[in-house]
Amino acid sequence: MMLKRKLRREVGIQSDPGYPQLGMHHYLPYLEGMHAELKPDVYFEIGTESGASLGFAHCTSIAVDPVFRLDTDVAKNKPELHLYQGTSDDFFASGMLDRLGLKIDFAFLDGMHLFEFLLRDFMNTEKYMSPDGVMTIHDCVPYNALVAEREWDKDKTSSWTGDVWKLLPVLREYRPDLSVEVLDLAPTGLVKISGFDPDNTVLSDKYEELVQDYQNLSIEQFGLDRFCEAVDLQRLSAQLQTPSIVPDQRIFSTWEEPERAAKASRNIALKTAVPNARQKEVWGDYHFARGLADAFLRLGHCVKIDSVREWYKDAGKSDLDIVLFGTEVYTPTGDTPMIGWVLYPGREEEDLTGGFDRAAHMYFASPAAASEFNASKQNCTGEVLWQCFDPKLMYPPDRPADEGMVFVGSNHYHQFGPRQIVEYAVQNPWTFKLWGKAWKRHPAKAWLQDQYLPNARLGDVYRDARIVLCDHMPSMSRDGYVSNRIFDALACGAAVISDPVENMPADFDKFVHCVSSQDEFDAALSEIRAEGATRRKARMSFAKDMHRRHSFDERAKQILEKGAALSLF
Numbered sequence: 001m002m003l004k005r006k007l008r009r010e011v012g013i014q015s016d017p018g019y020p021q022l023g024m025h026h027y028l029p030y031l032e033g034m035h036a037e038l039k040p041d042v043y044f045e046i047g048t049e050s051g052a053s054l055g056f057a058h059c060t061s062i063a064v065d066p067v068f069r070l071d072t073d074v075a076k077n078k079p080e081l082h083l084y085q086g087t088s089d090d091f092f093a094s095g096m097l098d099r100l101g102l103k104i105d106f107a108f109l110d111g112m113h114l115f116e117f118l119l120r121d122f123m124n125t126e127k128y129m130s131p132d133g134v135m136t137i138h139d140c141v142p143y144n145a146l147v148a149e150r151e152w153d154k155d156k157t158s159s160w161t162g163d164v165w166k167l168l169p170v171l172r173e174y175r176p177d178l179s180v181e182v183l184d185l186a187p188t189g190l191v192k193i194s195g196f197d198p199d200n201t202v203l204s205d206k207y208e209e210l211v212q213d214y215q216n217l218s219i220e221q222f223g224l225d226r227f228c229e230a231v232d233l234q235r236l237s238a239q240l241q242t243p244s245i246v247p248d249q250r251i252f253s254t255w256e257e258p259e260r261a262a263k264a265s266r267n268i269a270l271k272t273a274v275p276n277a278r279q280k281e282v283w284g285d286y287h288f289a290r291g292l293a294d295a296f297l298r299l300g301h302c303v304k305i306d307s308v309r310e311w312y313k314d315a316g317k318s319d320l321d322i323v324l325f326g327t328e329v330y331t332p333t334g335d336t337p338m339i340g341w342v343l344y345p346g347r348e349e350e351d352l353t354g355g356f357d358r359a360a361h362m363y364f365a366s367p368a369a370a371s372e373f374n375a376s377k378q379n380c381t382g383e384v385l386w387q388c389f390d391p392k393l394m395y396p397p398d399r400p401a402d403e404g405m406v407f408v409g410s411n412h413y414h415q416f417g418p419r420q421i422v423e424y425a426v427q428n429p430w431t432f433k434l435w436g437k438a439w440k441r442h443p444a445k446a447w448l449q450d451q452y453l454p455n456a457r458l459g460d461v462y463r464d465a466r467i468v469l470c471d472h473m474p475s476m477s478r479d480g481y482v483s484n485r486i487f488d489a490l491a492c493g494a495a496v497i498s499d500p501v502e503n504m505p506a507d508f509d510k511f512v513h514c515v516s517s518q519d520e521f522d523a524a525l526s527e528i529r530a531e532g533a534t535r536r537k538a539r540m541s542f543a544k545d546m547h548r549r550h551s552f553d554e555r556a557k558q559i560l561e562k563g564a565a566l567s568l569f
């Protein structure tokens, strides 16, 4: 249970601009997989703490930590276990490894998070590595400047990588003979090294000089671009099909508390159109609410997400109800102020406007819908608040994807007729990948990857493509709603080919090609395929800018500012 909570807390942390963004897989399950794959005879670990990583080893193991805080039976699956309670420097000085006469097949360095300590741990461990041994190192990819400081300010950050990131540029420069891969595992990367030379003395000869050069250098003084280059992050998403994060088991209608409460922390209830808990994974509305809830938590507020079943439960405990309008009318009860947000038009047969009556403010993800609302003189004002994206999942790749187009969506021919954008793609399939239901009897099935793509993998798929195809339900086009797929794709640095959309946010038309015929589709495709390095670079910086303008964090801030301006709390 503790481990599950740790995994959930540590996956999906958003990096500060300029810092490498880690993926959605956690290092602990990955280490477990490495044990299964490598089947080492000898495992060595510096920094054990609770024993979470040591527990995965099934072989002769040696673990070093000045303060063991074991909370699992780490001995049960091992023929032999040596625990050294002391610093790693003392351990190596003790000659214990020589006495044991062991060579290390698999090592994990996760001890003191200061550069000179890790440098020594690396040099000392290499001397005992077997020729085909593999070493892994934790914490070399910090996600902001604060976690990378040499002193851990526990009042400001609950995690700390320290400055062990410095080992990466040092290995790249002085040990090009090693194979060094940096994997995008959450929360702070995993370095995987092989090709050891136990007799190599380059680092020990230069030790004093390296410490002098690097010790007092901050990551920003070193240069973030230079750091990212040294990291050269390897994306594991393509290889690891299923994210290792435990499925989201958070339940509806439960108050969630922020890690760090804001000075004026509010209780915010999000009312979604998801009918009940069982259906949450397949409802886009849930993922939308989850992203918004996480943004409020990051800002220091308490949140809960209600499915329709819990809409009226626990009324009165929140300071603000945000109703994400979908398919049913929400009627506020009690005095809690309510802000409504209409993200897509309701079904043809339903009139949701009855639910807008008691709102303090209404947002619409469509300029046309906001104007129509204002023209009908309601009790409050309607304003445009565009769709947005989850910055934990949608961010640009380190290198722009080279080729290919993707479409994620089901074939709903029987309801709305053919999805024209897919019909065009099939006629001109430049490395096309498709996910969705009911394509099996359609010519597009030749490109079908799977019927279902978990939401947590969507960003990986968009980042791996140069073009994301998009279209709109007839009611969305009619009422001027822009699909959130466009926001996601642009945030991932992809170009978009879409059916015509009126009134997109400013500048979107730079990278969204709207087409209404096969010829226009072909022309857009050729234009994107022919684009040069400058244009791709522009697309990547546009993606970074999306984060400032259209992420859930931005929307959460806008809503709170509106609440304050209207004196709702």
Ligand SMILES: C[S@@+](CC[C@H](N)C(=O)[O-])C[C@H]1O[C@@H](n2cnc3c(N)ncnc32)[C@H](O)[C@@H]1O
Pocket (backbone or CB within 6 Å): 046, 047, 048, 049, 050, 051, 052, 053, 064, 065, 066, 067, 068, 086, 087, 088, 089, 110, 111, 112, 113, 117
């Ligand atoms: C992040 S924890 C290790 C977590 C563990 N490897 C895991 O993945 O669950 C870091 C550990 O390093 C230990 N440590 C601190 N200084 C050390 C040193 N000089 N030598 C060895 N271990 C040290 C700490 O006591 C702490 O338990």
